Amino acid sequence: MTHSLRIATTLSLCAASLLASGYRIPEQSLNSVSLSAAYVASANGADASYYNPANMAFMAQGAYSEVALTYINLPQVNYDAASTISGNADGDSKEENFLMPNLHYVSPSVGNWRYGLSITAPAGLSKRWNEAYQMHTAEEFTLKVIEINPTASYKVNDQFALGFGLRGVYTEGEVSAVRSPYCSQELTGDSIDFGYNLALSYKPIQDVTFAATYRSKVDLTVKGDANGQISRYLLTHSLADLSTRIPFNTNASVEIPLPASLALATAYTYAKTTVEFVFERTYWSSYKELDFDYGDSTANAVFGTAKPKNWKDANAYRIGVTHQCTDNLKMMLGFAIDKSPTPDSTLGFELPDSDAKLYSIGFEYKVNEKTSVGLAYLYDDKEERTVSNGTVNGTFTDSSAHLLTASFKYKF
Numbered sequence: 001m002t003h004s005l006r007i008a009t010t011l012s013l014c015a016a017s018l019l020a021s022g023y024r025i026p027e028q029s030l031n032s033v034s035l036s037a038a039y040v041a042s043a044n045g046a047d048a049s050y051y052n053p054a055n056m057a058f059m060a061q062g063a064y065s066e067v068a069l070t071y072i073n074l075p076q077v078n079y080d081a082a083s084t085i086s087g088n089a090d091g092d093s094k095e096e097n098f099l100m101p102n103l104h105y106v107s108p109s110v111g112n113w114r115y116g117l118s119i120t121a122p123a124g125l126s127k128r129w130n131e132a133y134q135m136h137t138a139e140e141f142t143l144k145v146i147e148i149n150p151t152a153s154y155k156v157n158d159q160f161a162l163g164f165g166l167r168g169v170y171t172e173g174e175v176s177a178v179r180s181p182y183c184s185q186e187l188t189g190d191s192i193d194f195g196y197n198l199a200l201s202y203k204p205i206q207d208v209t210f211a212a213t214y215r216s217k218v219d220l221t222v223k224g225d226a227n228g229q230i231s232r233y234l235l236t237h238s239l240a241d242l243s244t245r246i247p248f249n250t251n252a253s254v255e256i257p258l259p260a261s262l263a264l265a266t267a268y269t270y271a272k273t274t275v276e277f278v279f280e281r282t283y284w285s286s287y288k289e290l291d292f293d294y295g296d297s298t299a300n301a302v303f304g305t306a307k308p309k310n311w312k313d314a315n316a317y318r319i320g321v322t323h324q325c326t327d328n329l330k331m332m333l334g335f336a337i338d339k340s341p342t343p344d345s346t347l348g349f350e351l352p353d354s355d356a357k358l359y360s361i362g363f364e365y366k367v368n369e370k371t372s373v374g375l376a377y378l379y380d381d382k383e384e385r386t387v388s389n390g391t392v393n394g395t396f397t398d399s400s401a402h403l404l405t406a407s408f409k410y411k412f
Contacts, residue, residue, distance in 0.1 A: 026280075026316075028102050028120040030068050030407035033376040034362025036334030038278045038320030040265035041201065041211035045409065046104035049116025049151045052211050052265075053163030054199040056106050056114040057155035063412035064106040072098040073402040077352055081133075081394040082386075088393050091131030093352075108412075116151040116165075123258060129349060143173040145220075145258070149197065163199035163213075168192065169258060171220045181242060182231045183302070187252060189224025195258075207269040217260040217286055226252035226294060234302050250296035257286045272324040280318065284311040284341035307346075314341040327366070332376070334360035344387045352396045354385040362405070370411045378403040 026037040029047035043051040046064040074096040081088045100121050107115040123145040151165030171191045178184040195218035201211045227249040232241035260283045267276040291306040318336040325331055336358040342351065362376030382399035 025100075025122055027070070027378060027403060027405075028068075028118070028122065029066060029104060030362060030364065030374045030376050030405055030409075031322075031332065033070065033378050033403055033405040034332035034334060034360055034374075035276070035320030035322070036318050036336040036358040036360045036378060037280075037316075038265075038276045038318035038334050038336065040213055040263050040276070040278050041209040041267035042265075042269075042274050042276045042320075042322065046106050046116075047118070049104050049106050049165075050118035050120060050149060052199050052201060052213055053116055053151035053153050053165055053197070054161040054201040054211065054213075055209075056116055056151070056153040056163065057109075057112070057161035058201065058203070059106060059114070061109055063108050064104075064409070065412070066104045066407060066409045068102050068405055068407040070100040070102070070403055070405040072096075072100060073404075074098075075400055075402075076398060077396055078398045079349070079352070079392075079394055079396055082388065083393060089131060089133045090394075091129055091133060094128040096128070112155040114153045114155075116153075118147075118149040118151070120147050120149065121145060122147050122169075143171065146170045151197070153199075159203045161201050163197075163201075165197045167195035167197060167216065167218055169195070169218050169220070171222055173222060173224070182234060183228060185226055185228025185248075187224065187226045189222040189252065189254075191220055191222045193218050193220055193258075209265075209267045211263075211265045211267075213263045213265075215261045217283065218258040219255050220258055221253070221255045223251070223253040226250055226296075226299065230298065230302055235298070246298055248294075248296045248299045250294055250299055252292065252294050252299075254290065254292045256290065259283045259286055274322040276318075276320045276322075278316075278318040278320075280316040282314050282316070282341065285313045287311040287341075309346050310343055311341040311346075312343060314339040329366075330364045332360075332362045332364075334358070334378075338380075345389050347385075347387050347389065348391045352385070352392075352399060354383045354396065354399060356380050356382045364407075364409075372407075372409040374405075374407040374409070376403075376405040376407070378405075 027033045032039045040052050043055045046066040048055040076095050077093040079091045081090050103119040105117045148168045149165050153161055153163040155161045173189050175187040195216040197215045199213040203209050229245045229247050232244040263278055263280045265278040287309050289306045289308050294300040294304055316338045320334040322332045338356045340353045340355050342353045358380050360378040364372050364374035366372045380401040384397045386395040
């Protein structure tokens with residue numbers, strides 16, 4: 001039963017050992033990658049529609065667009081077993097590579113109103129392991145999360161603006177796992193779910209901006225199909241039934257949160273340099289348990305017990321510096337400390353998360369009055385983590401991520 005619940009976990013966990021903030025991916029544009037997501041109060045391009053829609057009200061007249069492509073590399077994670085009890089063994093995860101596109105758009109002003117649209121991948125990716133012990137709980141899985149986020153802003157006056165938006169989130173997952181001789185199964189599922197986001201910006205003087213943004217929780221209500229085989233031994237605990245297989249082909253569902261998040265930010269511009277500080281809190285405490293439901297009574301009897309998760313709210317602290325080197329060239333640097341929400345008691349191989357430090361750099365070059373291009377790099381360095389619970393009894397090391405983003409911006 002424990003094995004199958006962990007398989008369910010892989011379907012529902014958005015598969016992201018990418019960043020320490022659980023399975024969220026905050027970096028969704030050139031500037032956000034360059035600045036380690038210290039990009040809320042100073043958001044002033046097409047991606048303001050995603051990071052702070054209130055700021056759209058303060059942008060110069062015209063329509064703005066950005067198309068970006070991010071290459072993500074997840075190197076091997078090393079696991080050193082503390083003992084060999086119950087088959088516990090050393091292992092390495094597989095190296096993973098992904099391409100993640102995103103799109104942002106801000107319309108011209110319509111009176112005091114302005115509108116935007118962002119299409120992003122706010123969570124997702126994949127984790128696979130090479131060795132048998134880790135494969136029992138996280139053999140192979142992928143999950144895609146795509147968000148379509150239309151937004152609007154209202155300019156109250158030259159100092160104060162409000163923003164809001166609708167979050168439409170599409171989720172698609174696929175899992176295959178085998179634990180010989182006990183069971184095997186394949187799971188597929190998808191869902192469309194909704195939430196909202198809010199923003200405000202206040203400029204007490206021209207060079208200072210205070211901002212707050214809130215993204216609501218979205219419950220991912222993944223529904224799909226499950227098929228596989230169960231050894232009768234799991235029901236009777238008789239060794240004589242070990243080789244007797246019970247097939248199943250049924251519907252399955254699970255609900256987990258894409259958690260709410262609150263960001264408080266301030267940005268100050270002096271001459272050609274802007275410095276921004278961001279405090280972000282992600283409300284992971286809404287992820288209390290994993291309760292996977294099967295339509296087949298036998299599969300549900302074996303696999304259907306809720307598994308405690310008990311994640312905790314987590315903070316991130318971000319700083320970004322932007323310098324306009326010339327009329328055409330802008331450089332950006334970022335640093336962040338990102339805390340993990342996963343307690344030792346429920347950490348597993350499907351998401352070997354830990355606290356992280358993020359380092360980033362990027363540039364944007366204005367080709368002409370309408371066109372800009374840019375490149376950004378981010379390194380996510382996770383801390384070593386030692387855990388002892390019912391699944392893991394060892395130390396995770398060498399966990400990290402590399403992001404490389406190329407961007408094309410056009411002003412209409």
